[in-house]
Amino acid sequence: MNAFDMLLALALLLTAWRALAASDLFKGSVLFIVFGLLMAIAWARLTAPDIALAEAAIGAGLTGALLLDAVGHLRVGRRPRAQGSTEDGA
Amino acid sequence: MSRWLGVSVVLLCTLLALALVGAMLVLPDAPVRLPGEVAQRLGESGVDHAVTAVLLNFRGYDTLLEVAVLLLALLGMLAAGVAPLRPAPFAADPLLVALARTLAPLMVLVAGYLLWAGAFRPGGAFQAGAVLAAAGVLLRLAGFLPAWNAPALHLRVLLAAGFALFLLVAAAGLYFGAMLRYPQPGAGALILAIETGLTLSLGLILAGLFLAGPETPRARGGA
Amino acid sequence: MSIGLFYALVGGLLFALGVGGLILRPHLLSKILAFNILGSGAFLVLVGLGQRDGTPDPVPQAMVLTGIVVAVAATALALALARRLLDLSGDMVLPGEKAADEAEAGDQEAAPGDGPRGGA
């Protein structure tokens, strides 16, 4: 354990906190991706390269992409409802 | 949710955090240590990389169920009900299209490498599958792949193939004395076969988690 | 303190943070984020605590690989359902938590820059 670990830990906690606290969901999602990448570094520090790979690809990459996709849908999706949608009966 | 409840949840979580930290700080040494045993049995596992050996041999049963979980997530999405199939919903950025053209084949290559590497160094089916899926998503974003919410038969076969193969091997293990037991000389080959099947199916499933999403007003707007 | 134990402690904090967020944040996306954070916390403890004597342990590492895949599966299903809910109701908030959503929005306007109430 050294200063780098300390910094990484602080960064992890901070990004997690901010990701949850963000009232802007896009910002939250981006912060979460940052969190995932930081996690990947942490895994590497724990001599777990397999997890680091998986975290970067799946945890940060895939989950982050899914989240951003959802945020995108949310931004577009909310608008027609506000104007009074007619086609949502289906 | 009342303010009072919020404050008490914060308080409880703080207490939880303190308790967890405190408890972990006073932990004595663990009486059982598995790394030694893993190293000792690595020779019998059929692969040289310890994590892969645990993942696909010693605790292969976890992995079998985990693939079922993935398939299940996709099934759940399909069951939640989605609007009928629509064509690619929006015109993609030309830059993205170019990127996808270049990157996608490269990613398939990387996936192949990861899969092969898993036997003796970090890597394996899941990472490879994730890269494949990423390629799929990229292609989707570039408009090369349609969204699908009612996968056709051939797609369903491919989605299930990896898991089905794994399941078959698990059942065949019974012949050798226990579920998921690999015959001694062929363990390495079997694991590679399973991993190949899984890579393909996992890539498809993970990509499917994007592609099989319900249609949203954005898609409607494009239609 | 070994590096394993250190990250395990961080995992404990992340877990508590995630639990608080999951309970307190009204928006579904925030809840899903919170679930992922609490999951990451648990993974860190699993590997970190297991390696607190300094030797890498492939067993918890394999478990975490499994766990990450399970988590992404759950996240994908949750997001798909949330999008479906958006389709059907026009919002991504569970019924009954809407009031809290608005109350929270009010809170944040009152105290901009203040952190979330969900956290350790």
Next chain:
Amino acid sequence: MMTMVFDPASWLILLPLAWATLAFVLGAGRGARLALVGLGAQALLALELARRVRDQGAHAHALGGWPAPLGIELAVDGLAVVMLLMTALVALPLGLYARAYFGAKPKGGAWFWPLSGFLIAALNALFLSADLFNLYVTLELLGLAAVGLTAAAGDRMAVAAALRYLLATLLGSGAYLFGVALIYGTYGTVSLAALAPLISAEPAVLLALALMVIGMLLKTALFPLHFWLPPAHGGAVSPVSALLSALVIKASFYLLLRLWFGVFEPVATVGAAQLIGILGAGAILWGSLLALLQTRLKMLVAYSTVAQVGYLFLVFPLATGVSPEAGVSAWQGGIMQALAHALAKAAMFAAAGAMIVATGRDEIVGLSGVGARLPLTLFTFALAGVTLMGLPPSGGFSAKWLLLMAALDSGQWWWIVVMMLGGLLSAAYVFKVLRQAFLPAPGGSAVGRAPRALELTALALALGGILLGLFGAQPLALLEAGGGR
């Protein structure tokens, strides 16, 4: 070597996984026949496994040929076999029911078969697993399958309910996973067999137990963590409601029993057990009261589940830190309650589904005329009600008898008061439905018919609840033979 080829324990996991996968490949709305064959075979396998346990006692099965703690073991004992039998014998009639139901009302049934296949595989795997981390994976498998089935109803309420359910179940398994992590950190293994002699009252172990217990309480929907259950069970399509209420919540309860009275017995305290008991009492009273206040039939039945879950948790105060006789009584009573509730609640949701098919609505006031038009279904509902009220002869009564015996033996009279009050309240909500159904149909409203298969399968389940009361000695003997505890 050949002896393992027909190992029923392994096949109980492999078979449903196989037919679930095949049903997925077959496509939406298909796979019913395949599933029914699978369910039938599963019932035979479970019976065969029960026979083996009765004759040869408990045994373990090291998967992949790797014994614990390196590998994962399946543990086949009395308790596991009883739960497997419960699953098999409830799922088979429900399968027949579902086929008839989706024949009459295809909505929400497109992916029912693969999803329920995975659900059943998850249940079987969970009951057999002897590895804490593997149990986590089975919990997630179970949770996602259940959520997928809930969401399949497709309407706004169902999707919202499914999401609420998903978040609750994820939080529950998250807490459990954290507990597992702490246990692995403390002892270096997650095998139940390896842990059993090691467990001691370390702070980390107590925290782990607390987290795992809370996680399981959330998944079993014990008051006041029941908020997610009524909308999910009440909002799903009827065959799904039956599966969820009868079987799924039993899985986390089973796991809790396993942990509390198994590896963690040395550190489980009377105070904590009493606390769980108080929550159970709260569930009995609050759930019954809310059931009585419901205007929708399926919500009433769902709240009844909240109440009945309460009885399950009386096991903890009644069997922790008491005399061996009282402990055995309570233990048997708790398991009897799980079995009885599985049969009765499956029957009740199935009967409710048949009534909804016939009347076309889910309101209790709409049931007038059901008594004349669907006497068999009403009779089924009443029989299921008998079990839930704990009247003899029924599994519910046997459970109540054993729990009362334990309460008296251990001098904890306060639980008796709760149980008696709960019984009367459940009579009130059951008869609320029966009374409405006895009323003649108002002019102009037409009560249709329900397919005969719906009525008969529901009846079979309800009769199962009664037969359990008459032949309860057999499962309990099995429990004993297999050294369930």
Next chain:
Amino acid sequence: MSGDSLLPLAVVASSFVPGLAIFFLAESRHRLRSTLNLFGAFAKLALIGYILWGVLHDREFVFTHEVLPGLDLVLKADALAMLFVTLSAVLWLFTTVYAIGYLEGSPHRSRFFGFFSVCVTATVGVAMAGNLFTFFLFYELLTLSTYPLVVHRGTEQALRAGHVYLAYTLAGGAVLLVGTVWLYGIAGQVDFVTGGVLDHLPAESAPALRIIFLLLIVGLGVKAALVPLHGWLPKAMVAPAPVSSLLHAVAVVKAGAFGIVRVVYEVYGVEFAHTLALLAPLALAAAITIVWGSLRALFQDDLKKRLAYSTVSQVSYIVLGTALFGPVGTIGGVVHLVHQGIMKITLFFCAGNFAETLGIHKVSEMDGVGRRMPWTTLAFSIGAFGMIGVPPLAGFISKWYLGLGALEAGIPWVLAVLAASSLLNAAYFLPILYRAWFKEPPAAWPHEHIRARRYWETSRLLLLPPLVTAAATLLVGLFAASSWTPLDWAKLIAAREYLRWVP
């Protein structure tokens, strides 16, 4: 398992199986339904006849089935059981005949007769229960199977009555269950054994045993309609007449009273109960019920309600006899179990006939009904005189033994209660008889459903049962001293229960 051990099960099944079959019959199959009903009733009688013959030849008929470890379902044919079983089976036959006539053409008959058969099954089970658990099982089955009968008409009033009925009986059942489980916890399997099974318990369990006794009596007292637990009975009068008949004469109230007899004699043992000083309070409760019921009966204009309050009062004669320490009192109580059944069923059959034939529901409408329906009124008169205790009718025998028993037990105030009750009985029955026989009939009856045809003042199926039971009221009184009468059996039972009795 030998045939003999299956016979008690067969007696129970002989009404259950036809009952189940009837549920599934189409509404229009009334001929098959009647055949099934009568077949069940006769089969049961035949089986009982065979068992009676066997009991006489010292054969044992016990069916045992393990329900839970240490908890058996036991059906057995002992003297007390056979007394009640025979009564139920005989009266079931008559009631079935009556009900077929009564419900002719009304809807939901399959449901009615189905539950009716289950109800009889439960009664027979209560009678033959060989231990407290089995008794409880059938006792609760009785509650469940009578509820649909009480609410059979489906009117708002019937449903309300059903609610009250359920509230009382289920709460009573819960109390009984607690008492039963507690007793099992203390004493192990609580079998019904002549002379009781508890007197070997250590002295320190006496307080617990007293509380358990209270719980059991309260639980049973609900069905036996002991004041103040009787509130459901008059309300349940909305049920169709055959139901009221069976409920009052045999099934529900009698199950409660019979349970009290079992608990006092064969669980605690009358001598042990006496030692624990449990009998005097029970006698007092019975006495209060007797007087209170009679008083309330006096003020009812509704004929069935008057009869209902009369039941409240009369059933407690059984309890009173049970609580009188001494064989003679026991004989009085046990014999009244049968006598009250025969008399009360007669009265209810007649009340049903008045209602069904002429639409008469109230005492004030009965002027001159004796001229229009002489046979029914005659039967009614015999039942009423029996209730009052006029010799040589059945009721007289009961009251005679109860009086003697009171003297024997040294509780003379019971005599006063008996006298007061008889006076009150006369006060509420005689005006009815006076109206019916001596007043002028009105120009038109309230609602004449069935016209008189030649000799038949009403439908045959309605008229015959009350005539037979009225004749029985007379005969069991007249020939009380011969063998094979209820009195004879009661004496046999009493002789067995007092093992150490030295008069």
